Protein backbone atom coordinates (compact mmCIF):
# COMPACT_ATOMS: atom_id res chain seq x y z
CA UNK A 1 0.00 0.00 0.00
CA UNK A 2 1.21 3.44 -0.82
CA UNK A 3 2.45 5.24 2.27
CA UNK A 4 0.07 8.20 1.90
CA UNK A 5 -2.96 6.03 2.54
CA UNK A 6 -1.82 4.46 5.79
CA UNK A 7 -2.64 5.28 9.38
CA UNK A 8 1.07 5.82 9.98
CA UNK A 9 0.98 8.65 7.48
CA UNK A 10 -1.99 10.26 9.28
CA UNK A 11 -0.07 9.98 12.55
CA UNK A 12 2.90 11.64 10.95
CA UNK A 13 0.71 14.57 9.87
CA UNK A 14 -0.57 14.82 13.45
CA UNK A 15 2.96 14.91 14.80
CA UNK A 16 3.74 17.87 12.53
CA UNK A 17 0.53 19.73 13.44
CA UNK A 18 1.33 22.87 15.44
CA UNK A 19 -2.28 23.15 16.67
CA UNK A 20 -2.48 19.59 17.97
CA UNK A 21 -2.37 20.55 21.66
CA UNK A 22 -5.71 22.37 21.34
CA UNK A 23 -7.43 19.00 21.13
CA UNK A 24 -6.77 18.58 24.86
CA UNK A 25 -8.85 21.70 25.52
CA UNK A 26 -12.00 19.88 24.43
CA UNK A 27 -14.21 17.11 25.73
CA UNK A 28 -14.01 14.29 23.22
CA UNK A 29 -16.29 11.82 24.98
CA UNK A 30 -16.90 8.17 24.19
CA UNK A 31 -14.08 7.86 21.68
CA UNK A 32 -16.20 9.41 18.97
CA UNK A 33 -14.69 10.63 15.76
CA UNK A 34 -16.64 13.89 15.76
CA UNK A 35 -17.18 15.34 12.28
CA UNK A 36 -20.18 17.53 13.07
CA UNK A 37 -18.55 20.70 14.40
CA UNK A 38 -20.26 22.71 11.67
CA UNK A 39 -23.62 21.95 13.31
CA UNK A 40 -22.66 21.99 16.96
CA UNK A 41 -19.08 22.52 18.07
CA UNK A 42 -17.71 20.50 20.97
CA UNK A 43 -17.55 21.76 24.53
CA UNK A 44 -14.20 23.11 25.62
CA UNK A 45 -13.00 23.14 29.20
CA UNK A 46 -12.65 26.92 28.95
CA UNK A 47 -16.26 27.37 27.84
CA UNK A 48 -17.41 25.16 30.69
CA UNK A 49 -15.33 27.12 33.18
CA UNK A 50 -16.66 30.45 31.99
CA UNK A 51 -20.23 29.24 32.54
CA UNK A 52 -19.31 28.25 36.11
CA UNK A 53 -17.63 31.61 36.63
CA UNK A 54 -20.69 33.45 35.38
CA UNK A 55 -22.92 31.48 37.74
CA UNK A 56 -20.53 32.35 40.57
CA UNK A 57 -20.77 36.05 39.70
CA UNK A 58 -24.55 35.85 39.95
CA UNK A 59 -24.28 34.02 43.27
CA UNK A 60 -21.81 36.54 44.65
CA UNK A 61 -22.94 39.87 43.23
CA UNK A 62 -26.70 39.45 42.56
CA UNK A 63 -27.94 42.70 40.93
CA UNK A 64 -24.48 44.26 41.14
CA UNK A 65 -23.18 41.63 38.74
CA UNK A 66 -24.33 44.00 35.97
CA UNK A 67 -21.43 46.31 36.76
CA UNK A 68 -19.10 44.33 39.02
CA UNK A 69 -16.93 41.26 38.72
CA UNK A 70 -14.52 40.22 36.03
CA UNK A 71 -17.08 40.05 33.24
CA UNK A 72 -19.65 42.69 34.25
CA UNK A 73 -22.84 41.66 32.44
CA UNK A 74 -23.83 45.14 31.32
CA UNK A 75 -20.74 45.43 29.08
CA UNK A 76 -20.31 41.77 28.12
CA UNK A 77 -22.06 41.92 24.72
CA UNK A 78 -19.76 44.74 23.63
CA UNK A 79 -16.57 43.33 25.13
CA UNK A 80 -17.11 39.96 23.47
CA UNK A 81 -17.99 41.77 20.24
CA UNK A 82 -14.58 43.42 20.40
CA UNK A 83 -12.92 40.06 20.88
CA UNK A 84 -14.83 38.58 17.98
CA UNK A 85 -13.99 41.47 15.64
CA UNK A 86 -10.64 39.94 14.64
CA UNK A 87 -12.42 36.83 13.40
CA UNK A 88 -14.40 38.88 10.89
CA UNK A 89 -11.88 41.63 10.13
CA UNK A 90 -13.95 44.38 11.73
CA UNK A 91 -13.24 47.41 13.89
CA UNK A 92 -13.92 46.76 17.56
CA UNK A 93 -17.12 48.79 17.71
CA UNK A 94 -18.57 47.20 14.59
CA UNK A 95 -19.40 43.90 16.32
CA UNK A 96 -21.73 43.04 19.18
CA UNK A 97 -22.77 39.70 20.64
CA UNK A 98 -26.56 39.58 20.71
CA UNK A 99 -29.71 37.71 19.75
CA UNK A 100 -29.78 34.73 17.44
CA UNK A 101 -28.86 34.40 13.79
CA UNK A 102 -32.43 34.71 12.64
CA UNK A 103 -33.35 37.56 14.99
CA UNK A 104 -30.24 39.46 13.92
CA UNK A 105 -31.17 38.97 10.28
CA UNK A 106 -34.62 40.41 11.06
CA UNK A 107 -33.00 43.31 12.85
CA UNK A 108 -30.58 44.12 10.03
CA UNK A 109 -33.15 43.81 7.26
CA UNK A 110 -35.58 45.94 9.28
CA UNK A 111 -32.83 48.52 9.49
CA UNK A 112 -31.33 48.46 6.01
CA UNK A 113 -34.16 47.44 3.71
CA UNK A 114 -35.60 50.74 2.50
CA UNK A 115 -37.73 50.06 -0.59
CA UNK A 116 -38.24 53.19 -2.65
CA UNK A 117 -39.81 53.87 -6.05
CA UNK A 118 -39.09 50.88 -8.28
CA UNK A 119 -36.16 49.74 -6.11
CA UNK A 120 -38.11 47.38 -3.87
CA UNK A 121 -36.80 43.82 -4.20
CA UNK A 122 -34.48 41.72 -2.06
CA UNK A 123 -31.86 39.56 -3.73
CA UNK A 124 -30.89 36.24 -2.13
CA UNK A 125 -29.95 32.78 -3.41
CA UNK A 126 -31.76 29.51 -3.91
CA UNK A 127 -29.38 27.47 -1.74
CA UNK A 128 -29.47 29.37 1.55
CA UNK A 129 -30.56 27.91 4.86
CA UNK A 130 -34.39 28.00 5.19
CA UNK A 131 -34.49 30.28 8.24
CA UNK A 132 -32.88 33.12 6.27
CA UNK A 133 -35.40 32.75 3.47
CA UNK A 134 -38.36 32.64 5.90
CA UNK A 135 -37.09 35.81 7.55
CA UNK A 136 -36.64 37.62 4.23
CA UNK A 137 -40.15 36.66 3.11
CA UNK A 138 -41.56 37.80 6.46
CA UNK A 139 -39.76 41.13 6.15
CA UNK A 140 -41.21 41.65 2.66
CA UNK A 141 -44.66 40.90 4.00
CA UNK A 142 -44.24 43.45 6.78
CA UNK A 143 -43.51 46.07 4.12
CA UNK A 144 -46.62 45.03 2.16
CA UNK A 145 -44.90 43.05 -0.60
CA UNK A 146 -45.47 39.45 -1.65
CA UNK A 147 -42.89 36.72 -2.22
CA UNK A 148 -42.35 37.74 -5.84
CA UNK A 149 -40.22 40.51 -4.35
CA UNK A 150 -37.66 37.96 -3.23
CA UNK A 151 -35.32 37.16 -6.10
CA UNK A 152 -33.41 33.93 -5.49
CA UNK A 153 -30.40 33.35 -7.72
CA UNK A 154 -30.42 29.76 -8.94
CA UNK A 155 -27.55 27.32 -9.03
CA UNK A 156 -26.86 25.39 -12.19
CA UNK A 157 -25.88 22.13 -10.51
CA UNK A 158 -27.75 22.56 -7.22
CA UNK A 159 -24.51 22.93 -5.22
CA UNK A 160 -22.49 25.88 -6.44
CA UNK A 161 -23.42 29.50 -7.08
CA UNK A 162 -21.76 31.54 -9.78
CA UNK A 163 -20.79 35.04 -8.65
CA UNK A 164 -21.28 36.44 -12.16
CA UNK A 165 -24.87 35.17 -12.19
CA UNK A 166 -25.44 36.85 -8.82
CA UNK A 167 -23.98 40.09 -10.12
CA UNK A 168 -26.17 39.91 -13.23
CA UNK A 169 -29.17 39.70 -10.89
CA UNK A 170 -28.21 42.99 -9.17
CA UNK A 171 -30.68 44.98 -11.23
CA UNK A 172 -32.24 48.39 -10.74
CA UNK A 173 -35.10 46.80 -8.82
CA UNK A 174 -32.90 45.43 -6.04
CA UNK A 175 -32.90 47.38 -2.78
CA UNK A 176 -30.95 44.91 -0.60
CA UNK A 177 -28.83 41.77 -0.95
CA UNK A 178 -28.44 39.01 1.66
CA UNK A 179 -26.18 36.05 0.91
CA UNK A 180 -24.31 33.37 2.84
CA UNK A 181 -20.52 33.58 3.13
CA UNK A 182 -20.22 29.80 2.92
CA UNK A 183 -23.09 27.66 1.63
CA UNK A 184 -24.32 25.36 4.36
CA UNK A 185 -24.48 22.32 2.12
CA UNK A 186 -21.72 22.45 -0.48
CA UNK A 187 -19.41 24.54 1.69
CA UNK A 188 -18.69 26.92 -1.20
CA UNK A 189 -17.16 30.23 -0.14
CA UNK A 190 -18.65 33.14 -2.03
CA UNK A 191 -16.32 35.93 -3.06
CA UNK A 192 -17.66 38.49 -0.58
CA UNK A 193 -15.33 41.25 -1.67
CA UNK A 194 -16.24 40.97 -5.32
CA UNK A 195 -19.97 40.79 -4.58
CA UNK A 196 -19.80 43.78 -2.23
CA UNK A 197 -17.96 45.89 -4.79
CA UNK A 198 -20.48 44.96 -7.48
CA UNK A 199 -23.42 45.72 -5.18
CA UNK A 200 -22.05 49.11 -4.22
CA UNK A 201 -21.35 50.03 -7.85
CA UNK A 202 -25.08 49.60 -8.34
CA UNK A 203 -26.06 51.49 -5.20
CA UNK A 204 -27.26 48.39 -3.33
CA UNK A 205 -26.52 47.51 0.30
CA UNK A 206 -25.26 44.00 0.96
CA UNK A 207 -25.04 41.75 4.02
CA UNK A 208 -23.74 38.24 4.67
CA UNK A 209 -24.72 35.33 6.88
CA UNK A 210 -21.42 34.01 8.29
CA UNK A 211 -22.81 30.96 10.13
CA UNK A 212 -20.63 28.52 8.22
CA UNK A 213 -17.49 30.59 7.91
CA UNK A 214 -17.12 32.17 11.36
CA UNK A 215 -14.30 30.47 13.24
CA UNK A 216 -13.22 28.48 10.19
CA UNK A 217 -12.39 31.07 7.55
CA UNK A 218 -10.87 34.56 8.03
CA UNK A 219 -12.86 37.58 6.80
CA UNK A 220 -12.06 41.23 6.11
CA UNK A 221 -15.55 42.68 6.39
CA UNK A 222 -14.39 46.21 7.09
CA UNK A 223 -11.85 46.38 4.28
CA UNK A 224 -14.28 44.78 1.87
CA UNK A 225 -16.76 47.47 2.92
CA UNK A 226 -19.53 44.94 3.66
CA UNK A 227 -22.59 46.78 5.04
CA UNK A 228 -23.68 44.23 7.63
CA UNK A 229 -23.27 40.60 8.69
CA UNK A 230 -24.59 38.19 11.31
CA UNK A 231 -23.68 34.72 12.54
CA UNK A 232 -24.33 32.06 15.13
CA UNK A 233 -21.76 30.99 17.71
CA UNK A 234 -22.63 27.34 18.31
CA UNK A 235 -21.07 25.90 15.13
CA UNK A 236 -17.33 26.45 14.55
CA UNK A 237 -17.13 28.84 17.53
CA UNK A 238 -18.13 26.14 20.04
CA UNK A 239 -20.41 28.34 22.16
CA UNK A 240 -22.81 25.50 22.97
CA UNK A 241 -26.46 24.86 22.09
CA UNK A 242 -28.35 28.13 21.72
CA UNK A 243 -25.34 30.31 22.53
CA UNK A 244 -25.89 33.98 21.75
CA UNK A 245 -25.20 35.10 18.18
CA UNK A 246 -23.43 38.20 16.88
CA UNK A 247 -23.72 40.89 14.27
CA UNK A 248 -21.51 43.37 12.43
CA UNK A 249 -22.52 46.77 11.14
CA UNK A 250 -20.04 48.82 9.12
CA UNK A 251 -19.06 51.98 10.99
CA UNK A 252 -20.32 54.12 8.12
CA UNK A 253 -23.82 53.07 9.22
CA UNK A 254 -23.35 54.00 12.86
CA UNK A 255 -26.30 56.18 13.75
CA UNK A 256 -28.74 54.25 11.54
CA UNK A 257 -32.01 53.88 13.43
CA UNK A 258 -32.46 50.24 14.50
CA UNK A 259 -35.48 48.70 12.79
CA UNK A 260 -36.25 46.66 15.89
CA UNK A 261 -35.51 48.97 18.79
CA UNK A 262 -35.46 48.17 22.48
CA UNK A 263 -33.88 49.64 25.56
CA UNK A 264 -30.62 47.75 25.00
CA UNK A 265 -30.28 49.65 21.71
CA UNK A 266 -29.49 52.61 23.94
CA UNK A 267 -26.33 54.55 24.47
CA UNK A 268 -25.20 52.84 27.65
CA UNK A 269 -24.76 56.05 29.62
CA UNK A 270 -28.30 57.14 28.76
CA UNK A 271 -30.09 53.81 29.10
CA UNK A 272 -30.98 54.17 32.76
CA UNK A 273 -32.35 57.69 32.32
CA UNK A 274 -35.45 55.73 31.33
CA UNK A 275 -36.58 58.27 28.75
CA UNK A 276 -39.27 57.42 26.22
CA UNK A 277 -37.15 58.76 23.38
CA UNK A 278 -34.40 56.33 22.43
CA UNK A 279 -30.87 57.65 22.25
CA UNK A 280 -29.30 54.78 20.34
CA UNK A 281 -25.71 53.69 20.87
CA UNK A 282 -23.30 55.15 18.35
CA UNK A 283 -21.92 51.77 17.32
CA UNK A 284 -23.07 48.21 16.54
CA UNK A 285 -24.50 48.05 20.06
CA UNK A 286 -27.51 49.99 18.75
CA UNK A 287 -28.76 46.79 17.10
CA UNK A 288 -29.35 44.96 20.36
CA UNK A 289 -32.95 44.80 21.52
CA UNK A 290 -33.56 43.73 25.11
CA UNK A 291 -31.71 42.37 28.13
CA UNK A 292 -28.82 40.17 26.93
CA UNK A 293 -29.05 36.40 27.47
CA UNK A 294 -26.07 36.48 29.77
CA UNK A 295 -26.11 32.80 30.74
CA UNK A 296 -26.05 31.78 27.08
CA UNK A 297 -23.33 34.31 26.35
CA UNK A 298 -21.05 33.01 29.10
CA UNK A 299 -19.54 30.02 27.23
CA UNK A 300 -18.20 32.40 24.59
CA UNK A 301 -15.87 34.02 27.11
CA UNK A 302 -13.86 30.81 27.29
CA UNK A 303 -14.54 29.55 23.78
CA UNK A 304 -13.15 32.69 22.14
CA UNK A 305 -9.89 32.54 24.10
CA UNK A 306 -8.94 29.44 22.14
CA UNK A 307 -9.39 31.27 18.84
CA UNK A 308 -7.13 34.05 20.02
CA UNK A 309 -4.46 31.64 21.16
CA UNK A 310 -4.53 29.59 17.97
CA UNK A 311 -5.08 32.47 15.51
CA UNK A 312 -7.67 32.33 12.74
CA UNK A 313 -5.04 32.21 9.97
CA UNK A 314 -3.49 29.08 11.46
CA UNK A 315 -6.91 27.57 11.98
CA UNK A 316 -7.72 28.13 8.32
CA UNK A 317 -4.40 26.66 7.23
CA UNK A 318 -4.98 23.46 9.19
CA UNK A 319 -8.62 23.28 8.14
CA UNK A 320 -7.55 23.36 4.49
CA UNK A 321 -5.01 20.61 5.13
CA UNK A 322 -7.63 18.47 6.84
CA UNK A 323 -10.20 18.87 4.09
CA UNK A 324 -7.62 18.35 1.34
CA UNK A 325 -6.50 15.15 3.06
CA UNK A 326 -10.10 14.02 3.39
CA UNK A 327 -10.78 14.61 -0.32
CA UNK A 328 -7.65 12.68 -1.20
CA UNK A 329 -8.71 9.73 0.94
CA UNK A 330 -12.26 9.79 -0.43
CA UNK A 331 -10.98 9.75 -3.99
CA UNK A 332 -8.60 6.92 -3.25
CA UNK A 333 -10.62 4.73 -0.89
CA UNK A 334 -14.22 5.22 -1.96
CA UNK A 335 -14.00 5.36 -5.72
CA UNK A 336 -16.12 2.25 -6.33
CA UNK A 337 -19.00 3.34 -4.09
CA UNK A 338 -20.93 6.02 -5.95
CA UNK A 339 -20.06 8.99 -3.76
CA UNK A 340 -20.06 12.36 -5.41
CA UNK A 341 -17.89 15.12 -3.92
CA UNK A 342 -20.11 18.20 -4.26
CA UNK A 343 -18.02 20.84 -2.47
CA UNK A 344 -15.61 22.98 -4.47
CA UNK A 345 -12.18 21.37 -4.25
CA UNK A 346 -10.06 24.45 -4.92
CA UNK A 347 -8.79 26.26 -1.82
CA UNK A 348 -10.22 29.65 -2.56
CA UNK A 349 -13.79 28.34 -2.62
CA UNK A 350 -13.57 25.46 -0.14
CA UNK A 351 -15.06 26.18 3.29
CA UNK A 352 -14.59 24.12 6.44
CA UNK A 353 -16.46 20.98 5.52
CA UNK A 354 -16.73 18.30 2.88
CA UNK A 355 -20.05 17.54 1.25
CA UNK A 356 -20.77 14.16 -0.31
CA UNK A 357 -23.87 12.89 -1.99
CA UNK A 358 -24.99 9.28 -2.15
CA UNK A 359 -28.46 7.78 -2.77
CA UNK A 360 -28.23 5.87 0.54
CA UNK A 361 -26.94 8.86 2.51
CA UNK A 362 -29.50 8.77 5.34
CA UNK A 363 -28.73 5.22 6.31
CA UNK A 364 -25.02 5.52 5.67
CA UNK A 365 -25.05 8.31 8.29
CA UNK A 366 -26.88 6.05 10.74
CA UNK A 367 -24.32 3.29 10.14
CA UNK A 368 -21.48 5.79 10.71
CA UNK A 369 -23.01 6.86 14.00
CA UNK A 370 -23.33 3.24 15.09
CA UNK A 371 -19.57 2.97 14.45
CA UNK A 372 -18.90 6.11 16.50
CA UNK A 373 -18.24 8.44 13.62
CA UNK A 374 -20.52 11.49 13.80
CA UNK A 375 -21.42 13.05 10.43
CA UNK A 376 -24.47 15.06 9.59
CA UNK A 377 -27.13 14.24 7.09
CA UNK A 378 -28.82 16.78 4.85
CA UNK A 379 -31.94 15.71 3.04
CA UNK A 380 -32.30 14.15 0.52
CA UNK A 381 -28.88 12.62 -0.07
CA UNK A 382 -26.15 14.73 1.53
CA UNK A 383 -23.44 13.82 4.03
CA UNK A 384 -21.45 16.66 5.60
CA UNK A 385 -18.13 15.89 7.23
CA UNK A 386 -16.41 18.71 9.09
CA UNK A 387 -12.89 18.05 10.34
CA UNK A 388 -12.40 20.97 12.73
CA UNK A 389 -8.92 22.45 13.10
CA UNK A 390 -9.04 23.01 16.86
CA UNK A 391 -10.00 19.50 17.86
CA UNK A 392 -9.88 17.05 14.97
CA UNK A 393 -6.74 15.21 13.99
CA UNK A 394 -5.56 13.80 10.70
CA UNK A 395 -6.02 10.39 12.29
CA UNK A 396 -9.70 11.29 12.83
CA UNK A 397 -9.99 11.94 9.11
CA UNK A 398 -8.29 8.65 8.36
CA UNK A 399 -10.59 6.78 10.78
CA UNK A 400 -13.67 8.46 9.37
CA UNK A 401 -12.93 7.44 5.79
CA UNK A 402 -11.82 3.93 6.73
CA UNK A 403 -15.05 3.45 8.68
CA UNK A 404 -17.05 4.70 5.73
CA UNK A 405 -15.20 2.33 3.45
CA UNK A 406 -15.92 -0.63 5.73
CA UNK A 407 -19.59 0.27 5.90
CA UNK A 408 -19.77 0.36 2.11
CA UNK A 409 -17.85 -2.87 1.64
CA UNK A 410 -20.00 -4.73 4.14
CA UNK A 411 -23.20 -2.91 3.14
CA UNK A 412 -23.68 -2.29 6.86
CA UNK A 413 -26.09 0.55 6.07
CA UNK A 414 -28.71 -1.92 4.84
CA UNK A 415 -29.87 -2.65 8.36
CA UNK A 416 -31.13 0.95 8.74
CA UNK A 417 -34.00 2.77 7.06
CA UNK A 418 -33.05 5.43 4.54
CA UNK A 419 -34.94 8.23 6.30
CA UNK A 420 -33.78 11.16 8.34
CA UNK A 421 -34.04 11.42 12.12
CA UNK A 422 -36.11 14.22 13.74
CA UNK A 423 -32.92 16.25 14.21
CA UNK A 424 -30.26 15.52 11.64
Ligand SMILES: *Cc1c(COP(=O)(O)O)cnc(C)c1O
Nearest residue numbers: 100101102129131184209211232
Ligand atom coordinates in the same frame (compact mmCIF):
# COMPACT_ATOMS: atom_id res chain seq x y z
C1 LIG B 1 -27.16 27.55 11.42
C2 LIG B 1 -27.74 28.55 10.51
C3 LIG B 1 -28.86 29.32 10.89
C4 LIG B 1 -29.54 29.08 12.20
O1 LIG B 1 -30.24 30.19 12.64
P1 LIG B 1 -30.57 30.32 14.21
O2 LIG B 1 -31.35 31.54 14.32
O3 LIG B 1 -29.25 30.33 14.93
O4 LIG B 1 -31.35 29.09 14.57
C5 LIG B 1 -29.31 30.28 10.01
N1 LIG B 1 -28.72 30.47 8.82
C6 LIG B 1 -27.67 29.73 8.41
C7 LIG B 1 -27.05 29.99 7.08
C8 LIG B 1 -27.16 28.76 9.24
O5 LIG B 1 -26.12 28.02 8.84
